[in-house]
Amino acid sequence: MKIVIISGSIVGTKTKTAMLKTEEIFLQKYPEHDVQLLDLADYQIEYSDGRNYIxxxxxxKYVTxxxxxxxxxxxxxxxxxASIPATLKNIFDLLPIHAFRDKVASIVVTAGTAKHYLMVEQQLKPILAYMKAQIVPTYVFIEEQDFLRKEISNDDIIFRLDRLAEDTISTxxxxxAIRIKKDEAYGF
Structure with missing residues (x-):
């Protein structure tokens, strides 16, 4: 299984810190899977202009x-x-409408306060659903207070990231299994 972890911003450190921890968890618990971190800050990505991603x-091209x-x-x-960064939205715009068909998508959000927790439900999940992702229902929301010196300081967040990894694999x-069963029903 190929797992891609996306750090969806080109500024700040909290999201990257959270995604590095997520990558660490996947590599420790699921070494049999191919895990790759894409930090969008490391790439020069063009704005979407309607072309096919290929x-x-x-x-x-590499990121898409x-x-x-x-x-x-x-x-x-x-x-x-109160929204996702333009960098991440641009990635979604570069991809085709059904880009996430047969893919599982999990979410990790960093925010200054808890006031923006509904952004995931009202903005990010609808985009992922529109693009046909199988969305892991629970997500990890990390606030400013959960970080100390560019590290996650709240043990509950680590536990929730660990659980998100499990839920992603299980989903x-x-x-x-459902896809295989449907494919077998066709008999060819």
Missing amino acids: DYEGDT ETIMNADALIIGTPVFQ FEAFE
Whole structure:
């Protein structure tokens, strides 16, 4: 199984810190899976202009193809102005409408306060559902107070990230079994 962890911002450190911890958890608990971190700050990504993602070049092509080849996505995003950052939205815009069909998507959010917890339900989950992702229902919401010196200081957050990893694997396995059963029903 190919798992792609996305740090969906080009500024700040909290989302990257959370996604590095998520990557560490996956690598420790599930070494048999191919786990890759895509930190969008490390790439020069073009703005979406309506072309097919395979027609882009360089970093844009690499990032979009890596996402398209994934079986599961762990999407990390900060909350900017009560929404997802433009960098992450651009990634969604670069991909085709059904980009996440047969993919499991999990979510990790970093925010200054708890006031923005509904952003996931009202904005991010609808985008993922529109793109046909199988969304892990629970997500990890991390506030400013959960960090200390660029590290996650709240043990409950670590526990929830660990559980998110388990839920991601379990959800993928469940939907994979359903997909196989449907494919076998066709008899060819």
